[in-house]
Amino acid sequence: MNHVLIIGAGASGLMAARTLAEKSQSVTLIEARDRIGGRIHTLSSGFSLPMEAGAEFVHGDLPLTLSLIKESASEIKLLSGNRYQRWKGEWQTANPLEEDWTKLDRALQDLKTDTDMMSFLEHHFDQEHYSNLYDSVKGYVEGYDIADLNRVSAMALKEEWEESNDELQYHITGGYIRLINFLEDKLKAAGVSVLLSSPVKEIQWSEGKVKVLTRDGELMEGDKVIVTVPLGVLQKRDIKFIPPLPDHDQAFAKMGFGGVIKFLFEFRNAFWENKIGTPLKEMAFLFSDEQVPTWWTQLPDKTPILTGWLGGPSAISITKDKKALYQIALQSLSTILHYPVPDIEKEMVNYHIADWVSDPYAHGAYAYTTVETPEARRRILQPVKGTLYFAGEALYEGTAMGTVEAALTSGKAAAEMML
Ligand SMILES: Cc1cc2nc3c(=O)[nH]c(=O)nc-3n(C[C@H](O)[C@H](O)[C@H](O)COP(=O)(O)OP(=O)(O)OC[C@H]3O[C@@H](n4cnc5c(N)ncnc54)[C@H](O)[C@@H]3O)c2cc1C
Structure with a gap:
């Protein structure tokens, strides 16, 4: 029987461990943090609801995620509520760039050879004439895909936009931690050892033999290893x-x-619901062109909590000082809502800033597809001498890129390949 070492106890590592343990393999999970879950990090105290510092939504009917939700007897809630958009100082009722986006979709349909999105735009759309379209695409690609327009694959965006279904987005009642706790219980029952607070610094390997050295000088030996640490690491x-x-x-x-920086703000009241001028009734999402551009509520849960989202290159280049980030987020909200910063601060009950760019065990939030990704991924997915395997969200090959589903699928696939 092989002894398998798995580096990283996020969704991918846990799923790989479960798959191997079910086939009676001996497994040790080695995790840098003092907790499991990785980029799944549900904060169970401090807020009136369990709040997600990392992964939050189930983006559609994703098979492995939904099967774990079912197995763990968890429940999901379909998101509800209205979407609001404020752009260049005006509330938008319809997409003012609908025609331009249709032209963009058409041009993407004819794309035969992949290119980065910026080159694609420059080839098809005069930058001066279509400057608003450029801003809009940049906002979307940076905000949602957290990608750099100069590197992200136009073909991958086209496929993602064809597949995406904004209607089917869910929250897990109690948070993503429920899936992590469920997997942990399964691993405990199967006798898998999990070593926490053990950042790995070196992997010595030869065919059929691995030695893993942690920063504290601990040495673990095995026959094979699956490395599931984030791409940033x-x-x-x-x-x-x-x-x-x-x-x-x-x-x-x-x-x-x-990169992503997430802002969790709990207030005394949902003051945006009664905003003078434009009351944001039943607000689910709020999109803007402010420095922290995207905000959402926990609807259908009616708690006065707003989550702010800053993604893409701006999340990487912005200050890493938490106090300064807090002020920037408040200023963005204040400008969007026309509500003075001191008044917003008076409403504040608790806040948390999750800066994944500064996180030493992630160095960012999740992967996006560049023109070179498919070839690079194929190379990494080839096991080295039947001994070294790689898995994790970034190495998933389907359409649910950058998700928990991607991580689970990749971890399972690596374990099955090993078996
Ligand atoms: C802010 C944010 C929001 C997100 N929102 C969503 C969402 O709404 N829906 C969704 O589906 N997905 C979302 N994601 C993506 C999702 O969280 C990830 O795709 C998924 O959790 C990644 O799992 P993983 O196992 O591949 O990596 P990780 O969870 O990062 O696990 C890797 C593990 O390796 C550990 N590690 C790192 N370095 C070392 C080392 N040297 N030695 C030992 N261990 C090490 C890490 O601590 C970590 O626990 C979001 C991610 C972020 C950051």
Whole structure:
């Protein structure tokens, strides 16, 4: 029987461990943080609801996620409420750029050879004449895909936009932590050991043998290893491979990994509901062109909580000072809602800022597809000498990129390949 070491106890590592343990493999999970779950991080105290510092939504009917929800007897809630948009100082009732977006969709349909989105736009749309379309595409791509317009694949965006269904978005009652706790229970029952607070710094390997060294000098030995740490960690080369893997290093660099800063603000009252001028009744989402542009509520749960989202290159370049970030977020809200900052502060009950860019065990939020991603991913997914395997959200090959589903699927696939 093989002894398998799995580096990283996020969704991917946990799912890989479960798959292997079910086939009676001996497994040790090695995790840098003092908790499991990785980029799933439900805050169970401090707010009147469990709040998500990381993954929050189930984006559509995603098979593995939904089957875990069912197995763990968890419940999901379909999001409800209205969407509001404020752009260039005006509330928008319809998309003013609908015609331009239709032209963009048409041009994308004819795309035969992949290119980055910026080059695609420049080729088809005169920047001066279509400057609003450029801003709109940039806002969407940076906000949702957290991607750099100069690197993101136009073909991948086209496929994502064809597949996406804004109507089917869910919250998990009690948060994503429920799935993590469920997997943890399964692993405990199967006798899988989980080592917390053990950041790995080196993996020495040869065919059929691995030695994993942590920063505290602990050494673990196994026959095979699955590395599930985030792409950001691999790109920064925080883990040293001996002998080195230069082809892998090149491949990691070719893939895209974006940043997110999430702002969780709980207030005394949902003051935006009674906003003078434009009351934002039953607000689900609020989109804007402010520095922290996107905000949402917890509807159908009627709690006075707003979540702010800053994604893409701006999340990487912005200050990392928490006090300054707090002020920037307040200022954005104040401008969007026409509500003075001191008044917003008076309403504040509690807040939390989750800066995934500064997180030492993520170095970012999730992956996006560059023109070079498919080739790079294929290379990384080839096991090295039947001994070194890679998995994780960034290495998933389907259409639910950057999701928990991607992580679960990839972890399961790596374990099945090993078996
Ligand atoms: C802000 C944010 C919002 C998101 N929103 C959504 C959403 O709404 N819906 C959705 O489906 N997905 C969302 N995602 C994406 C989702 O969270 C991820 O795709 C998924 O959780 C990744 O799982 P993983 O196992 O691949 O990686 P991770 O969860 O990052 O697990 C990898 C583990 O490796 C550990 N690690 C790192 N370095 C080392 C080391 N040196 N030694 C040992 N361990 C190490 C990490 O601590 C981590 O626990 C979001 C992500 C973020 C950050």
